Amino acid sequence: xxKIVFATNNxxxxxxxxxxxxxxxxxxxxxxxxxxxDIPETxxxxxxxxxxxxxxxxxxxGYDCFSDDTGLEIDALGGEPGVHSARYxxxxxxxxxxxxxxLTKLNGVAQxxxxxxxxxxxxxxxxxxxxxxxxxxxxxxxxxxxxxxxxDSIFQPVEGDGSTFAEMSPEQKNRISHRGRAVASLVDFxxx
Ligand code: IMP
Numbered sequence: 001x002x003k004i005v006f007a008t009n010n011x012x013x014x015x016x017x018x019x020x021x022x023x024x025x026x027x028x029x030x031x032x033x034x035x036x037x038d039i040p041e042t043x044x045x046x047x048x049x050x051x052x053x054x055x056x057x058x059x060x061x062g063y064d065c066f067s068d069d070t071g072l073e074i075d076a077l078g079g080e081p082g083v084h085s086a087r088y089x090x091x092x093x094x095x096x097x098x099x100x101x102x103l104t105k106l107n108g109v110a111q112x113x114x115x116x117x118x119x120x121x122x123x124x125x126x127x128x129x130x131x132x133x134x135x136x137x138x139x140x141x142x143x144x145x146x147x148x149x150x151x152d153s154i155f156q157p158v159e160g161d162g163s164t165f166a167e168m169s170p171e172q173k174n175r176i177s178h179r180g181r182a183v184a185s186l187v188d189f190x191x192x
Contacts, residue, residue: 073114
């Protein structure tokens with residue numbers, strides 16, 4: 001079986017990927033290759049960050065590798081928080097603080113369209129391949145639902161029954177989500 005590294009410490013993302021990829025690849029997480037340092041993510045685009053992480057693993061550990069990066073783009077905020085989604089409310093703040101910041105900035109704003117975008121960078125040998133997924137939606141005025149993570153409770157995808165991502169099962173969300181779509185393209189490519 002070919003070995004490939006998914007540059008993540010997120011056990012949920014790893015499990016999901018392993019289920020989707022089948023038995024041609026053994027997918028290793030960062031812990032599996034004893035990579036415990038903070039990999040720099042200082043690019044100003046999600047494509048750049050995904051590539052940075054994949055290159056780091058390839059250069060320091062020698063494995064073929066893929067890495068993902070996601071951003072929430074809110075049109076009324078000029079595309080913010082975008083590449084800064086994880087730390088929008090500042091270092092040391094959590095998702096709840098990020099949501100509060102978005103809701104405050106959008107207070108009284110009628111135009112609430114937004115999208116999640118995911119970029120996946122795959123380095124196979126010296127070849128770089130990029131995969132993308134996105135989902136359109138609107139930012140609600142308050143939280144709905146308790147599932148998911150990040151901005152899920154205020155993001156209502158256009159496709160669907162009016163539920164937020166936080167009100168969907170993981171399967172429902174993955175079918176239409178930014179990351180679900182990008183991962184499906186990656187898996188399709190790897191299994192070709
Ligand atoms: P990452 O690149 O997957 O780590 O995502 C960066 C940030 O975007 C996360 O810290 C979350 O705040 C947000 N985010 C990513 N994916 C999702 C999602 O599926 N739902 C809600 N928020 C997300």
